[in-house]
Amino acid sequence: xxxxxxxxxxxxxxxxxxxxxxxxxxxxxxxxxxxxxxxxxxxxxxxxxxxxxxxxxxxxxxxxxxxxxxxxxxxxxxxxxxxxxxxxxxxxxxxxxxxxxxxxxxxxxxxxxxxxxxxxxxxxx
Numbered sequence: 001x002x003x004x005x006x007x008x009x010x011x012x013x014x015x016x017x018x019x020x021x022x023x024x025x026x027x028x029x030x031x032x033x034x035x036x037x038x039x040x041x042x043x044x045x046x047x048x049x050x051x052x053x054x055x056x057x058x059x060x061x062x063x064x065x066x067x068x069x070x071x072x073x074x075x076x077x078x079x080x081x082x083x084x085x086x087x088x089x090x091x092x093x094x095x096x097x098x099x100x101x102x103x104x105x106x107x108x109x110x111x112x113x114x115x116x117x118x119x120x121x122x123x124x125x
Contacts, residue, residue, distance in 0.1 A: 004095035011070055014062055015116060019123045021059040071116070075109025 023039040024046040036046040044052050073080065077093035080086050096108050 004092060007070065008096075011067070011112075012115070012119075015067055015119055016123070018059040018062050018067065019119060021055045023123055071109065071112055074112055075106055077109075078106065 020040055021038075024036050025039045025042075026034045027037050027042060028034050038044040038046050038052055047053055047056060073089075073093065074096045077096055081090060081093055
């Protein structure tokens with residue numbers, strides 16, 4: 001349960017950081033010229049600077065390897081428990097779904113999806 005708590009607490013920070021790195025905006029430089037820049041620092045052209053490209057790559061890897069699997073596990077964990085070859089992860093999955101009835105275990109994942117939606121909306125706005 002301690003591992004599940006640490007993962008859940010770091011989930012929000014990883015999500016916010018990844019979203020901040022991926023968000024861009026358009027800046028008009030002339031009458032018709034626009035440049036796409038990084039929202040976090042307007043002096044960095046989006047994906048043109050080597051440092052930003054490295055940050056962008058790390059954010060994508062974080063989303064693919066940590067954020068998306070976490071969302072899938074907490075949303076569909078009850079279904080994963082039915083597979084016999086995933087019995088090693090049973091205590092980890094049950095730490096998220098334990099407070100819920102067996103048929104309502106997906107509510108924790110739905111709450112996580114709502115949190116992701118709220119973070120994206122407030123970051124982009």
